[in-house]
Amino acid sequence: MQKALVVEHYIKKFFLQNAQGDDWWNSLDQALEGSKEGPNGGSLKMWYIGRQWTRQMGFPLVTVKTLNSTTVKVWQQRYKWDILLHYQTGKEIFGSKWLKREEPLYLNIGEGEKAVVVNVDRSGYFRQNYDPRGWQNILKQFKEDHEAVAEEVQDEKVLAEFSELH
Incomplete structure (x- = not known):
């Protein structure tokens, strides 16, 4: 329907x-x-x-941590709910997986250091944060092709994070 x-x-x-x-x-x-x-x-x-x-106030903070060159760990803090997480690795690979309230999600991102961006289509109502390595990969991707991760650099807070990575 x-x-x-x-x-x-x-x-x-x-x-x-x-x-x-x-x-x-x-x-x-x-x-x-x-x-x-x-x-x-x-x-x-x-x-x-x-x-x-x-039935709960607030919204989740989703954190992405790079474990190694092929895997990232994604989890929620504070206010939690089940989230259909849309993500992008590198320039072209998009995917969707459920991030459960109480369980971390491990994403295989393939070989090589790639920018991993969650909530790429902005359909989720949550904040996201990345570990320093994740921010570095996003910055590198931004410098190579700003359109690939443009949504991630929309607000001043994120731009401030980028300036701290230089």
Whole structure:
């Protein structure tokens, strides 16, 4: 079911009625009909994901640490929820994996030092940070091809981080 149809269905169903908080998430679940994979490998349950967003304050800090030339470790701090993490390695390789609330995620980035950028499409609502080696790889990639990691250097805080790496 298309996004517009989901919203239309929800509005018609609860027109002139009181809707409960979970009614929206349940409508999304009906629309998905088990077509998307969730964090535990089964069907995605939007009511479960939605409760993580709406029943706690704040948002996660996602940290990326370079373990070696082929692997990075990704984990969350403070406010945590299951995140469908979109990431980029180097210039061209994009991927998506679930980062669970209480489990770190290990990403194989292939051979060689590459910039690893998470939340490349800005679809996740969280902050991200990188270890010094990760920032160095992002800076190197930025100097070679600024468009490949341009989203990562949008705000002054990140630019300040870059200036400290010289």
